[in-house]
Amino acid sequence: MEKDRKIIREVIKKVKPKDSNEDSGSIKIKQNRTKYNIKKSFKLISIVLIATLSGAVGGVYFIQRKYGNNISMGNKTIFQVINRNDTAIYDESIINKAIKQVAPSIVSIGSDKKNMELGNESELNGSGVIIKNNGYIVTNYSLVNNNQDIFVKLSGVGSKPFKAELIGSDIVSDLAVVKIDTNNLPVAKFADTDLIKPGDQVIAVGNSEGDDYIGFVTFGEVNSKNKKIEVGREESADKKSYKVIQTRAIIEHGNTGGALVNVNGEVVGINSRTLTQKYLKNSSFGYALEIKEAQKIIDSILNYGKVKRVRLGFDGASITSKKDEDIEGVYVKNVERNGSAAKAGMRPTDIIVEIDGKNVKKLEDILSALDSHKIGDTIPCKVLRDDEKQDLSIVLLENK
Template identity: 45%
Template sequence: MDKKSIADKKSEAAKGGIKIKQSTKRSKAIFCCKLVVVAAVSAFFGTMSAAYYIRNAYDSKGTGQTILKVIDDNNDTIRQTSISKVSGSIVSISDDKDGFKTRKSCNTTGVILRENGYIVTSYNDIVKMNKYVVKIPSLGIKSTFDAKLIGYDILTDIAVLKIDKKNLPVIEFGNSNSLKEGDKVISIGNCIGDDYVGFVTTGIVNSLNNYIELPAEKDADKMKYRVIETSALINNENSGGVLINVNGEVVGFNSAYIGKKYSKAPLNYVIAVNEIKNIVDSIINYGRVKRTILGFDGVDLVSAGDSSTAGVYVQNITANATAAKAGIRPTDIIIEFDNSKVTCLEDIMKLMKEHKTGDKIKCKILRDGRKKDVELVLQE
C-alpha cells in the first residue's frame, strides 16, 4: 500500500474517532531488552559451553553400538541417558559415500523423524548437493542409503529427505513451550558418520522471548517464529541436528544459517520445535509448506470513539483472499480471532500458527459500532 493510501486511511480513521498506534519499523529479529548484567552473565555462560565427541564402535558383525563415553577436555559431565535417547536417530548426510571418510564442508547432520525413513535437516546445508547420501551410524558400518528430497522451506531453513528403510529409531518431540530460562539443554549433531555418533555441546536456555519475523505482502500474513536463545554452541558440526532437554526430548532444531543470520555471539538461536511441527508435516504431506493467507493490512487499535476498544483496525483488503471472502471490509475492527480476544496484529499472527489451510476460524468484528460474527476459511 502506497504512502498516500495509508495517509487517506489514517485521515478517515481520525474522522471516525479511531486512534491507532504509530507504526514502527520492525527488525528481522525482535530482541527483548536485557540488563547489562544479564547480558554479561549470558556471555559468560556462552563462552563456557562445553563441546564433546561421542565415539561409535562396531562389533565383529558390523552392528553399530552407541558407546556413551564422553571425551572432553575439562572433565565436565552431561546427561548420558538424555543423549542415548536421541543418538540412534542422528544421521550424517553427504553428497557421496566417500564424503563420510573426511570432514567435508558439504557434510551435515539430519535426524530421523519417522520410522519409515523421513529425515529432517537444514536446507542451507544441503542446497548445493547434487545428490543425498545418508549414513546412520547407530545401524553399523554398512548403513548408507541414497535419499531423495521431499521438500523444503527456505524461510525456516527446513528440508525433508526420505530413504527407503523402515523400523528406524525416531526422535521424541518435547514441548518447547514448557522450557524455562535457566533450563539445561544439549545440542547434538553429526557431520562425519563413521567416526562419531555426534558432536555435542551443552548449555542453558538464556531467553525464550525472541522471535524471527518472516516477510509477507500483507501485515496480517507475516509470520513470527519463537527461537530459543541458548549458550549451547550451534555451528556447522551440529547444524541440521537437534536441541534436547535433560529428558532426551527434542525442543529445537539446529540451523547454522539461522544462527548466523539472526543471533548475536556468543549466544545462539534455535527454532523452537513447537513452531515448526506443522511445517514439517506440510512438507511430508504436500512436498511444500502450505502457508495460509489472510490478506489484509491492519494496525493496532488504541480506541474507537469514546470507548477504549482494543483490536486490529483493518486498513485494506486483498481481493479474493481469505478476509475478503469472509466479508471483512476496510475500517472493520477485529476484536476476536479464533474465539480469543485480540489487541494487536501479533496476537493474530500467533494464533494463525496453530492452523492450516482449510481450517475454519470464527471471528468477531466491530462495524459501525455494532458487533458482527464472521467465519474465515483459511486459504493459501
C-alpha cells in the same frame, strides 16, 4: 582468564598427540572403535574451550575427552564436563544417558558420496534427525537446497551413504524432509516443550561425518523458550512467525540440522545455523526451531510435499479508536481480492476487535490465534464498522 588458559593447556596436553595439528573448529565425542578410528578421534580440540577465551560462551560448559586405558571400554562414550570453576556440573552417567538416547537417531547429510564414504570432514555437510523408522529424516533446508544429489550416512561404524529423496522443504523455517530406502531405523523421541524453562540445560547434537555415534556436541542453558522470528512485511496478516529456542549451546556447521535435546535425550528443537546467523546479532547464542513448531511443518511436508499456509489477505496495524479509547484492535488498511478476509466480507477501515473468541490488540494476536487452526477451518471474527460491531466467519484458505 589465566585459569581458562591453564584449563586449555591441560586439556591439550591430555588429548593432543605430539605430531597432531590443532583445529579449533568443533567438539568431538565419538563412539570407541578400532585402533585406526581411535587415532582419528584425536584430531580436534573443543571449540567451547577456545570460545571461552573470546568471551563467547557464558553458560556453555567445556567438554573434555578422557583417553588412556579407558578408550577400549566397549561402545561407551567417555567424556567429562567441567565449568569455569573446574567443578563437575553433571554426573557423567546423566550426560551419557542423554547422548546414548539420541545419538543413533542423528545422521550425516551431504552431497559428496565419496567424501562421506571416506569419513572426511566438510563444511558442506550437516546433520539430520530420524523422525520415522522407514527412512524419513528432518534436516535444514540450507543443507539440501542447492544439492543435485543428497546422501545420508547413518551413525555407527562402517556405515555407507544412502541416496536420499527430497520430500519437501521450507525456506522460511530452514526445514527439509528427506527419505532413504531402508527400515527399522532408530527414531528420535520428541520432548514436551511446555515443560522446558529458561535455565534448563540442553545439548546441541550433530553428526556431520556420520562415522561414529556422535560427532559434534555442545552444552548450554536455555536462554529463552518464547523467542519468535518473523518473516514477511510488518503490516501483512500473512507474515509468518516461528517459535525458536534461544540457547547458549553453540550451533555450528557440525551440528546444524541436528537436535537440541534435554538431559533425557529428548528433542526440544532442530538446530539451525542459518536462522542463528540471520536473526541473532549476539554470537553467544544459538537458535533451534522449537520442536512443536517444527512438527507442524514436518506434518505438512509429509502430507502434501510442501508447507501449506493460510492466506488471510489483508494489511493491518494496531490502533486505539479516537472516539473511544477503550476500543483497541487492528485497523484494516487494505484487503486483497480472493483472500480469506475478502471472502468473509472484511473491508478496508474495519477494526478487528476479536478473533476466535479472543480479544485483538495487535496483528500478532491474530497470527497466534491461527496457530491452533488449519486450512479449511472456519473461525469467528468481530470487527468494528461504522461504530457498530459486525460478526464475520472466516474460512481459512490456502496461500497458493
